[in-house]
Amino acid sequence: MAKGLVTFNEDICKGCELCVAVCPKKIIELDQSKINAKGFHPAHVVNMDECIACGNCAIMCPDSVITVEKL
Amino acid sequence: MAKGLVTFNEDICKGCELCVAVCPKKIIELDQSKINAKGFHPAHVVNMDECIACGNCAIMCPDSVITVEKL
Amino acid sequence: MIEKVIVAGFGGQGVMALGKLLAYGGMLDDRQVSWLPSYGPEMRGGTANCDVIVSDTLIGSPVLTDDATAVIVMNLPSMDKFESHLAPNGKLIINKSLIEKKATRDDIEAYYIDANEIAMEIGNAKAANMVMLGAFLELTKIVKPESIIKAFTKVFGEDKAKFIPLNELALQRGAEAVKEQMAVS
Amino acid sequence: MIEKVIVAGFGGQGVMALGKLLAYGGMLDDRQVSWLPSYGPEMRGGTANCDVIVSDTLIGSPVLTDDATAVIVMNLPSMDKFESHLAPNGKLIINKSLIEKKATRDDIEAYYIDANEIAMEIGNAKAANMVMLGAFLELTKIVKPESIIKAFTKVFGEDKAKFIPLNELALQRGAEAVKEQMAVS
Amino acid sequence: MAKVLMKGNEAVGAAAIKAGCRYFFGYPITPQNEVPEYMSKELPKVGGVFLQAESEVAAINMVYGAAGAGARVMTSSSSPGISLKQEGISYIAGAELPCVIVNMMRGGPGLGSIQAAQADYFQATRGGGNGDYRHIVYAPASIQETVDIMMEAFDIADIYRIPVMILGDGMIGQMMEAVEFKEYVPRELPEKDWATSGTKEMKSPRVVNSLYLEPELLQEHNVNLEKKHKIIEEKEVRYEATGIEDAEVVCVAYGTTARVAKNAIDDLAKEGIKVGLIRPITLWPFPHEAFDKINPQAKGLLTIEMSMGQMIDDVKIASNGRWPVAFEGKTGGLVPSSVDVVNAVKKMIGGAK
Amino acid sequence: MAKVLMKGNEAVGAAAIKAGCRYFFGYPITPQNEVPEYMSKELPKVGGVFLQAESEVAAINMVYGAAGAGARVMTSSSSPGISLKQEGISYIAGAELPCVIVNMMRGGPGLGSIQAAQADYFQATRGGGNGDYRHIVYAPASIQETVDIMMEAFDIADIYRIPVMILGDGMIGQMMEAVEFKEYVPRELPEKDWATSGTKEMKSPRVVNSLYLEPELLQEHNVNLEKKHKIIEEKEVRYEATGIEDAEVVCVAYGTTARVAKNAIDDLAKEGIKVGLIRPITLWPFPHEAFDKINPQAKGLLTIEMSMGQMIDDVKIASNGRWPVAFEGKTGGLVPSSVDVVNAVKKMIGGAK
Amino acid sequence: MSTIVYKKTKALNDTQFHYCPGCTHGIIHKLIGESLVELGVLGEAIGVASVGCSALCYKYFNCDVQQAAHGRAPAVATGIKRVRPENVVFTLQGDGDLASIGAAEIVHAAHRGEKITTIFVNNAIYGMTGGQMAPTTLIGQKATTAPEGRTEEHSGKPLKIAEMLATIDGAKYVERVSVHNPAAVRKAKKAIKRAFQCQLEGKGFAIVEVLSTCPTNWGMTPVNALGWVESDMIPYYPLGNLRDFEEAK
Amino acid sequence: MSTIVYKKTKALNDTQFHYCPGCTHGIIHKLIGESLVELGVLGEAIGVASVGCSALCYKYFNCDVQQAAHGRAPAVATGIKRVRPENVVFTLQGDGDLASIGAAEIVHAAHRGEKITTIFVNNAIYGMTGGQMAPTTLIGQKATTAPEGRTEEHSGKPLKIAEMLATIDGAKYVERVSVHNPAAVRKAKKAIKRAFQCQLEGKGFAIVEVLSTCPTNWGMTPVNALGWVESDMIPYYPLGNLRDFEEAK
């Protein structure tokens, strides 16, 4: 399996959880410890090692928060 | 064959010849000898004996000029 | 010099064309001209009329109400409607072929032209309007018949040039017809 | 007596509801009232604010520009925007839970309420707006808390009656929180 | 009835239903959405019909059909939507059908903004549609007045067989105030003996129409409409006028801006400056008569609008050169403040006192 | 070029093409059908596009799109069709796009008649659409003038980025007069650096828009529009004024009725009655300045219209109480006669002389 | 004894039609009138006239009529029917009116399943205004706004209204007929009657598209115009029923 | 070395969307932008914004945009395309905009075979104005103007735009897609690209109907909204291609 690197432009995340829902590895979560300027808990990957770089999260993110790289 | 009696409300005939065209017996003509108040030669039946009371002429007359009776 | 003319008849009798030729001819004679049509609600078979002004001076309103100097009527309903639009001493030119009635006013000049018959004689029933125009021109001299003929292809297109001789003739015959009456009247 | 209040925050923080309860309560207390909302282009997640006037005399314009007697701000952008709308000596009531900044003007009275924390404490984060309202009522006495509670089912419907005790508590806690500051300030 | 706190838009709906309106055809547009939303909830309960049309154009033509069939019917929209209704309104006026049209104005031109404005005054009072027609325009300044006028509007429409427009703005539509619903007491209304209902009961066919191909008949029709307009101008003018006989300056303002003017006038009074107010309640017919009562020595008239200046034309006509006419306004969703008005008045009387 | 005899409607088309108009979007309606018909025949010959839209609403929005893409574009219609275009016109004004709109007015309200009228004056000059906007309105009185104005109209539209309306009537559209086409000499025109054309040549994206959700921005936009309007009012007013300095009565009339007025004035002159004429050529901006030249002792102003009286509002504003203002008119397709005008003038000066 | 084979319907009064000689608008008027009489609902009928040559039809029908703005007859009919569900409401619309400016209104009357009956007179031209191109004008057909004839490249292929509306569930009866000869007229009458029946049974929206002539603007004699319907129109606009009270496919 | 699997398209600038959290309007914007870039025509593109939540899309796209009146985007696009046939013109329209007020304009853009591309965002509701019923609102679905849920008796069954337009010959490409999961999004992108291809090849009108969510007005979480598209919308609005460059049947 390919490995992935997923980065979030946290400031513009709206916490909608679409990325969370479509990640096949279930490794995305909202970061309850943060609130961004828009007032949302931004999404982040909790276990990057499991990421398979499928791009689903990025494809589904309506706000282009996510960049996915294959390592 | 049924026999027919066809009457024309000549004053309102517009001389369009639709009745002429659809008469299966070809017995309708415009009466070139008359001009009605609207400025048209009105239609009339030239040989009533041949009329079969099919009603075609009346059905097609857009101006309800024609009444057809079966004798 | 100014002529304010109402031309009226059934749709199909060429009243609009008559008016246009008159206006175009007037323009070719370097006069001021206007032509204003008016149609009934019917697309075909209804009545039609136009107001034409040919003048040496600037034309004000193109609408003629009760100040027409001439009225050319091609059928009875038109005569009934427009006789009253003539100014006193105006000319009423009547298509006798289709109108049996006489003018009712006595403060005007009336002329009776067998326009349809004359047109048939010269070979085309459709030229009745030109016969009437010929009569009008003879009476008023407001536009030269040559100018009308020049206007012909402008109004109807070059491909109608072949009808010019017929129409020239119609104008002449109309003029002749009215001359007789000018003599007697 | 007249209070002209701007209530502002994120959509979802209940600022519109706060304003409505205040206006309805004022009406039950036989005062003249007006409530005027204003939304940003976003349907959700944007900012929202409303102007509320509670008065003993006829209300002129329902719009508050720079003549607010009190401003209740639930988040930082609202504070940045509306602090300037306060009239001199006006009251700025700040949701300290989300706003770290202090009031910048010194011709006004500022109060800092840990609204979100207090609301969490009493069991519902959504009640932060009621905590703020409690503080405001304590400061101004413009409407009786009982009237706000009476207004509750009118504004939200009978089926929300079960939330009344919670909201009553939130009003009280807000009042208490501001009382401490009135003491110190 | 006890007072309730209500949004202007909902109050519009409630008042209409109380006044017997049973049919509503409309299309969503901010800031009047609560009108159709209220109607969709409440009309079915009283046996009425709410229908969301496919467009404002369709809505106004549904109103035409329903009104022609004898119904009490209304529609509601906001500025761009009202623009689309202009042909239909012209038809309704031409066919002399009664109906009520609400316009909660917003900023323009074009898509503009969704905030309150008063920039459709010309359209409302001059007819944005084609031909010689008029319709009554009421401009309420509070929710209570909106409700009271709504309840009368349907009667007025029926009596004169004319569309009646309620010209509010986004603020009137969106704000909440306390309001009391009086019992609806209908005026004496003429029978709708022109409404299409089928010829069954042996009546002769009825035609609802605005087409008159013969110019003479159309002219006659226009003259008859004009006669009706004259009667309305005589009988239906409404306005509020305060302190105009001895004013130094008279403010003229309607709806929301009249409220601002009142604040300013109070403030100016405190400074000893006497300012009067004419608040047209009917924009058409415009209250020309009110101007005859103005202090002839007044320094001028100040028109205040949430527009770049539209009613000012009527103020000038009414003034007829007797006083200078000035303008103070904001547009695009902004509301002039009482300070703006105070300053404008002071400018007119020549600096601060 | 030699004179030709042309129908007004065709002359409109011919002049537009001479002025470089290459796009026409319209919908049939009497009495202006010869405009689209002419364009459908002639535009393809010069590489232009004629498109019959599905409706007037679509047509005006196609004009919006084409104008926004930088084209010289026009549409044409008659009264009810113009009503339908009001929202679109408001958008075009709001987005500051240049275009030419022809209205050959007919009788109204509603479907009305197909005969000539001047009953859309309010709509044309006040904007039947929503919001604060204006557009230039030219009212030619002869085919020659129509042609001359058409050829300028596109330049004016480009210079000010504003819709320009040619307000004719069925008579102007249907009549034939001799007309001479002068060579089109364009004014100095600003570059259309706002037109959407793709960002290919490394330009930054362009937006054509009338939406300003922030009230402050919309207000600013409105103030900018107003500034433009003021410049137009200063620079583009056009009118004809004759014999007004020593007139007993001054007629005010535009288009067709101005021609009637001229006849009447000639007739009155023969009777020794001095009557002047103000003929606004631009209806907006209205020629207020002309009124300052009127004989202060004149007995009054007579507005003549083919309507129940619409321009009379502007005449009253311009008069500003200096003279009484009277009205003479016919509507619904009828044209006032010179006798009507003569009588009206005599009435004003107190019976026959 | 004699029996009447054909006599003017009592649904029409004695005002003479303003239609051009041989224009089949007149035949369609007769069919509507006869259908209303035969169904016994003339007294309940409220017609909606559109803008086109038939704009003046209110002068001819012996029933109540409202004249509607161009294209808006379905909206006007909706307004009437919602107020008076017990009445029989129909619109009479031309192809300029219904297929062009009124496209949204007819689609949405169908979409809502409005219980009205529409008689759609498709003569492939704008009659009243003098022969401009309609959405239904055939490829190659000349019109005053398509002086060289309609081309697909410039204006697309003619719009098939019956086919389009038949995809909408609320359109419970959709049929295309013609009136170019007596047999066709008899079929057209059946369809019109059934379209009213659809309304009487409360099924939903019903429309009959009738291919009709415009001798004046086609530049043909009335008789030749009938021939053109058969030779040119019917091949592009096939006659037949598309929906007969059942659901959309 | 790492390769980029997914990165924000350069067809969008850095302005943040005003859309509600999880609203799939944003996904659709991305697909349009990516398609334009991949086809190499971003520089030729002229978009037409409609009136609905996407009215402000001109703030986001890195191409020229005209904002159109409600429902009239196809007319505006027609005006642009007839003036600039070499440009790539697209409209982005909601279901209120396209299926309701703009029904005539979309039908006629299709009818004329206008060489434009329409992206039709069907979220079964009026988003921007706060949740009123659309022609596409499902039976039983609640809306602020259908507080008890839409009923067939009152408002008919929802309008199937793709099916209706597919009957029109000039509509050369018609497909319905969804964006409720990554696989659907990938298919949607293909369809949108092909719809632009249709324009680039000069075939005619192309439309892609995209089933989209409105969590806010549906009263659901964004994730549940995706589920509702699958469970409720797709069964009524079947996905798939209806016209792929060929003639209408």
Ligand SMILES: Cc1ncc(C[n+]2csc(CCOP(=O)(O)OP(=O)(O)O)c2C)c(N)n1
């Ligand atoms: C809003 C509006 N636009 C245009 C017209 C002009 N107009 C009158 S009838 C007509 C079209 C007639 O064509 P059609 O509907 O096919 O009817 P037909 O005359 O062919 O029977 C038009 C465009 C109008 N009256 N109103």
Ligand SMILES: Cc1ncc(C[n+]2csc(CCOP(=O)(O)OP(=O)(O)O)c2C)c(N)n1
């Ligand atoms: C002429 C006109 N009518 C109504 C409106 C109000 N309006 C704005 S957006 C909208 C509908 C939005 O719904 P939709 O097209 O489905 O887009 P969505 O917001 O759902 O994406 C309406 C009716 C308007 N701006 N203009």
Ligand code: SF4
């Ligand atoms: S790329 Fe795939 S696996 Fe990795 S976080 Fe995104 S959705 Fe999960």
Ligand code: SF4
């Ligand atoms: S999909 Fe995008 S906006 Fe939504 S939570 Fe994930 S990163 Fe944030």
Ligand code: SF4
């Ligand atoms: S009834 Fe038949 S046979 Fe007799 S005249 Fe008429 S068409 Fe001819």
Ligand code: SF4
């Ligand atoms: S069909 Fe009727 S109108 Fe035509 S010629 Fe025969 S009788 Fe006359």
Ligand code: SF4
């Ligand atoms: S113009 Fe055509 S459709 Fe109209 S009445 Fe004449 S023939 Fe019939």
Ligand code: SF4
């Ligand atoms: S209202 Fe609905 S469609 Fe609009 S942005 Fe929010 S979720 Fe999306």
Ligand SMILES: [Mg+2]
């Ligand atoms: Mg037709």
Ligand SMILES: [Mg+2]
């Ligand atoms: Mg939507």
